[in-house]
Amino acid sequence: MSSENPVSKFDSLLTPLIRLSRNWVSRAGVFIVTAVTVCFIFLLPTMFSGSVSHPYLGILSFVVLPGIFLFGLLLIPAGLYLDRRRGGPQVLEPGERTWSHPMLRQLVGFIGVATVINIVIFSQLTYRAVHFMDSTSFCGGACHQVMSPEFASYQNSPHSRVDCVQCHIGPGAAWEVKAKISGIRQVFKVIFNTYSRPTPAPVHDLRPARDTCEGCHWPQKFGTDRVRVISKFAEDETNSVTRSVLLMRIGGGHVRKGIHGAHLENGVTIRYRPADDKRQNIPWVERTKAGEAPTVYLGKDVKEEDVKKFELREMDCVDCHNRPTHTYDLPDAGIDRALADGRMNAELPFAKKAALEIVKKEYKQGADKEVSAAFVDFYRSKYPDIFAKQKASIEASAENLRAIYARNIFPDMKVTWGTYPNNIGHMDFPGCFRCHDDDHKAASGKTIAQDCSACHELLATDEKEPKVLADFGYVNK
Ligand code: HEC
Ligand code: HEC
Ligand code: HEC
Ligand code: HEC
Ligand code: HEC
Incomplete structure (x- = not known):
């Protein structure tokens, strides 16, 4: 075999391939791997641009494709193994099994190069797959029907530019793995159509909000009071409008106690036991402050031993902000x-x-x-x-x-008006008044305050032309 002859050079490149696909199973494997490699080349532009516009295209490219690729690769040795058991032709004839024989060297060289290329392709595809499964397009769009309420509310919220995973998984590998495992369980529920309708809330295994929300908002930051204007329209011919003006005592850990400080101040922990799955009925509340004895508040006619069976939960952001982004209206x-x-x-x-x-x-x-x-x-x-x-x-x-x-x-x-209660406020849902109802009493007789001005100063309540707004220069129209 002369290396000057171009035909035989080409031959010598192909021979290992031919040797590796002497049976139809391995041949199918070689064919699949080649086909996926071609697809991969066509996908390169999408991968460089970093985004997939359609969730199904993403699933196809980054989830199905690596699977097929791996399957094809495995078919090659599987076919060889079957062939060998049947006594079919061997990859290497007995005389070729020595390093001095060019056939063995060609084969090893071929497998070496092919393996490097395969590792590059496979790792890129799986890396992309993980990345893609963290994208909002996948979370919100892939299981279209299941996630439609959450996706729709999300798109219309102050967090519509925050990725789903920033609240649902947060930083760190442990939670990522946990989320992927629970994700696989959910995919099966979708495939077998056994998922709950509506999607149950609260999410019991949600990562503690302080690991996620506090990456962007931290309790020391909210210091100032904030004015809120709420406009209401009557059902008359002119849709006559009235407004309430509230000075919200937002507060924070350092600056001023207020709403955030009262529950999240350094050293303060508030725990509670809800009696129902939606955490709307709260018979037992405990506040501990470093260096002080804990105070336990019990709802009306509640005995401490009767509530021990309920979930024990430490209060964090989502006990009030349970709808920071999946905010539904009435x-x-x-x-x-x-x-x-x-x-x-x-x-x-x-x-x-x-x-x-x-x-x-x-x-x-x-x-x-x-x-x-x-x-x-x-x-x-x-x-x-x-x-x-x-x-x-x-x-x-x-x-x-x-x-x-x-x-x-x-x-x-099965999501309709009011399916998901919102815990901020107390008008439409129990919200703050789940605890702040003047009925939750400590042994000392102290209650969890319902004093209106502890949470907000009511500057105007349902007034046609609130003076405070006129003073602000607010045009009432
Ligand atoms: C700002 C943070 C945040 C972002 C961003 C976010 N979520 Fe959520 N999501 C939450 C919180 C908090 C809850 C838990 C509500 C509860 O426990 O009552 C939740 C609950 C859910 C639920 C359970 C059902 C429900 O409505 O409570 C689903 C499903 C969900 N989110 C999907 C998504 C998807 C899909 C995206 C991206 C399109 C997303 N979330 C983005 C914070 C977020
Ligand atoms: C990746 C950053 C990020 C994370 C994580 C995040 N937020 Fe936000 N949040 C924002 C941004 C940005 C805004 C909009 C600020 C604005 O409009 O001025 C916002 C606004 C808010 C607001 C004010 C909404 C309003 O109507 O003005 C609340 C309340 C809030 N976030 C709560 C939460 C809670 C609770 C969590 C955790 C479940 C959370 N955020 C997680 C970035 C984040
Ligand atoms: C005890 C209930 C409660 C807890 C716990 C709570 N918040 Fe709030 N938060 C509120 C209320 C009430 C408001 C004011 C809402 C309004 O003005 O309508 C608010 C306002 C906010 C705002 C808007 C602030 C502004 O100045 O506009 C952000 C952001 C926020 N909260 C984030 C968080 C984060 C993050 C956590 C957890 C570290 C958290 N909150 C914990 C009740 C709570
Ligand atoms: C799980 C029960 C619980 C819920 C729900 C709850 N709080 Fe509280 N809150 C407490 C406890 C306990 C205290 C501390 C009482 C004490 O001083 O021992 C407290 C204290 C406060 C204080 C300080 C009162 C004062 O007189 O100093 C404010 C303000 C406050 N909460 C606002 C809110 C707002 C606003 C909401 C709803 C968005 C809310 N809380 C929801 C349990 C709760
Ligand atoms: C534990 C804290 C807390 C207490 C106590 C409290 N509120 Fe509120 N209230 C809130 C919060 C938080 C909101 C804002 C809800 C929102 O963001 O829409 C609110 C909103 C309101 C609103 C405007 C809501 C609307 O839709 O018109 C009125 C009016 C109001 N409160 C009246 C009262 C009165 C009267 C009292 C005294 C009996 C009181 N509140 C006690 C926390 C409290």
């Missing part, structure tokens, strides 16, 4: 906010009343267009003059009303 508040910020036109007669009636009706999954159609129809039939003049504004309001509905109602997942 119809009234959702529409009020849209009217207040101009997504819906508050000058349209009976806009609030009509909108409220429309969104409270039930529509089938995916039929949210009926919501906007009903709102447009209301004006077309009842106020044709206004409709003619303000068609664009009515249609825009209708579209925003539809969006409110679509963000909150998911018949497939």
Whole structure:
């Protein structure tokens, strides 16, 4: 065999391949590996750009593809093994099994080079797979139906630029592994269609919020009071508006006790035992402060020995902020906010009343267009003059009303108005008053305060033209 002959040089490159695929199982393996390598080359641009626009494309590229690749690789030795057991042709003929024989050297060289290439391809694909499974596109989009309520609320929240994993997994390898294992369990639930509807909350194995939230917000930081203006619209012809103005005592660990300081100050720990799965009924609360004896507060007619069986939980951010990003509306508040910020036109007669009636009706999954159609129809039939003049504004309001509905109602997942209670506040859900109800008493007779101004100064309550806003130069319109 002369090395000057180009044909035989090509031959000598191919011979190991031919030798390795003398049976159809190994041949299939070689074929699969080659095909995946070609796909991989086409995928390179996507991998360099770092993002996959469609979750299914991502699953295909980074989850299915590495699996097929590995399968193909394993087929090659499997075929050789089967062949050998059947007494078929050997990779190396007896005479070739010595280092001085060029066939053995070619084969070893070929396998060496192929292994390096395979390691590069496989490690890139799996690295990408892990990365991709941490992306918001995968978490929110891949199991489309299951995650649709959480994804929709997330996209419309102050955290819509924070990746799911930053709250759900946080830094560190241990939690990453834990999350992947629980993720696999969830994938099976989706495949076998045995997942709960709605997705249960609270999430019992959520990473303690102080490891996640505090990466971006830390309790010492919230020091100042914050003014909140809440606008409400009546169901009359002019949608007459009233406003409440609250000075929230946000507080913080160092600056001022306030809301955050009271529960999260250094050295203070508050623990509680909820009597129900949603943590809405709290019969037992304990506050400990370094250097002081613990204070236990018991709800009305509660005996300490009766509550021992309930979960014991240390209070952190999500006991109040349980909806920091998956924030759902109630119809009234959702529409009020849209009217207040101009997504819906508050000058349209009976806009609030009509909108409220429309969104409270039930529509089938995916039929949210009926919501906007009903709102447009209301004006077309009842106020044709206004409709003619303000068609664009009515249609825009209708579209925003539809969006409110679509963000909150998911018949497939059995999520509707009020499915997920929000623990901030005390008007729509028990919230702060789960503990601050003046009924939780310590042995000394001390209660967990319900004093209105401990949490906020009420500068105005449902007033037409609050003086404090006029003083601020706020134009009431
Ligand atoms: C700002 C932090 C944050 C981000 C970002 C975030 N979540 Fe959550 N999520 C939470 C918290 C906190 C809970 C727990 C609520 C509870 O225990 O009541 C939760 C709960 C959930 C639940 C359980 C059902 C429910 O509504 O309580 C699912 C499912 C979920 N998140 C999915 C996602 C997905 C998918 C994304 C990304 C698209 C995401 N989350 C982004 C904080 C976050
Ligand atoms: C990766 C950073 C990051 C993480 C992690 C994070 N947040 Fe935030 N958070 C933000 C940003 C950014 C904003 C928006 C700030 C703004 O709009 O001024 C925000 C806003 C908020 C707000 C104010 C919302 C409002 O209406 O003004 C609250 C409350 C909040 N986060 C709570 C939490 C809680 C609770 C967690 C943990 C479950 C958490 N955040 C985790 C970055 C983060
Ligand atoms: C006892 C309940 C409670 C706990 C615990 C709690 N918060 Fe808050 N937080 C509130 C309330 C109430 C507000 C004011 C909400 C409002 O103005 O509507 C608030 C406001 C905030 C804001 C907005 C601050 C601003 O100045 O606008 C952020 C950010 C925040 N919390 C993050 C956190 C983080 C992170 C944790 C955990 C370290 C946490 N909170 C723990 C009740 C709590
Ligand atoms: C799990 C029970 C629990 C929940 C829920 C809870 N708190 Fe508290 N809160 C306590 C305890 C316990 C204390 C400390 C009482 C004491 O001084 O011994 C406290 C103290 C406070 C204080 C200080 C009161 C004072 O007089 O100094 C404020 C302000 C406060 N909480 C605000 C809130 C707000 C706002 C919410 C809802 C977002 C809330 N808390 C939810 C248990 C709770
Ligand atoms: C333990 C803390 C706490 C106590 C005590 C408390 N509140 Fe509140 N309240 C809140 C929080 C937190 C909110 C803000 C909710 C939000 O962010 O929308 C709120 C909101 C409100 C609002 C505006 C909500 C709306 O939708 O109109 C009113 C009005 C109000 N409180 C009245 C009172 C009155 C009256 C008392 C005294 C009986 C009281 N609160 C006691 C924590 C408290």
